[in-house]
Amino acid sequence: MDHRLPAAVLWDMDGTLVDTEPFWFQGEYALAEEHGGEWTHEDALNLVGNDMLVTGAYLRDRWGLEFTPTEMVDKLHDKVVASIAASDDVPWRPGALDLLESLNEAGIPCALVTMSWDVMALPIVARLPRGRFDAVITGDKVVRGKPHPDPYLEGAAALGARPADCIAIEDSNTGATSAETAGCTVITVENHVALAPGRRRIAQPTLVGLTPTRLGELLLD
Structure with a gap:
């Protein structure tokens, strides 16, 4: 049949x-530390699967920054791509x-x-x-x-x-x-x-x- x-x-x-989600989480925490903002695991989970511009706006608003959503996305991508590139194995x-x-x-x-x-x-x-x-x-x-x-x-x-x-x-x-x-x-x-x-x-x-x-x-x- x-x-x-x-x-x-x-x-x-x-x-x-x-x-890659752990890499995203690490990048978000690193950005929070750089900009003196708070970040929680709940924040990270709220962003899973989102449009990146939604994520960028969330990060900016969470920390009261003046960057555009695109600029926030670029900052986050820089961190995540660098972490993956430095990893020996892709998970x-x-x-x-x-x-x-x-x-x-x-x-x-x-x-x-x-x-x-x-x-x-x-x-x-x-x-x-x-x-x-x-x-x-x-x-x-x-x-x-x-x-x-x-x-x-x-x-x-x-x-x-x-x-x-x-x-x-x-x-x-x-x-x-x-x-x-x-x-x-x-x-x-x-x-x-x-x-x-x-x-x-x-x-x-x-x-x-x-x-x-x-x-x-x-x-x-």
């Missing part, structure tokens, strides 16, 4: 493909590389759909030890970021697929809302934040053991 397969798979990056999420490689082998196109900007996302993609993405949609290339559907709509369009025929993989409520609103089936894998249920969300404990066939079985009508 023929198995239904997803037309494409759309991947979030931070916390889903690679566990790939369990099962992520195996799944990406198996999707490539099955001929299922994959796109990275991230709110990180090119300066952050492209070095991560360049360090993939195996597997590839056929398109990369970054936060500085979309008009409206997550939780709006635009990033996932653009990801599906870049691969020539209908969102309803796509699987999205997410670790944040903001990102899951974006993919869900776009019409994708969303595989959610909790990492740093608790994930709420949703009508097009299917919770999985990990990416380990997931295959193209299994993703096809999970695809919602």
Whole structure:
């Protein structure tokens, strides 16, 4: 019997493909220290999955600074990119590389759909030890970021697929809302934040053991 397969798979990056969230947290604390502001773990969790300009505005307002959101994002990126560059190993999420490689082998196109900007996302993609993405949609290339559907709509369009025929993989409520609103089936894998249920969300404990066939079985009508 023929198995239904997803037309494409759309991947979030931070916390889903690679566990960069600790690098973001460290960068935020470092900026707080530089500017004499307070910062808490709750603040950090509030920013997971956000559009970077939303993050930049949050940082500025939290500390009463006069920088623009873009300037705050640039400052944060400088810290995070430097930390990742200095790291010997990229902390790939369990099962992520195996799944990406198996999707490539099955001929299922994959796109990275991230709110990180090119300066952050492209070095991560360049360090993939195996597997590839056929398109990369970054936060500085979309008009409206997550939780709006635009990033996932653009990801599906870049691969020539209908969102309803796509699987999205997410670790944040903001990102899951974006993919869900776009019409994708969303595989959610909790990492740093608790994930709420949703009508097009299917919770999985990990990416380990997931295959193209299994993703096809999970695809919602």
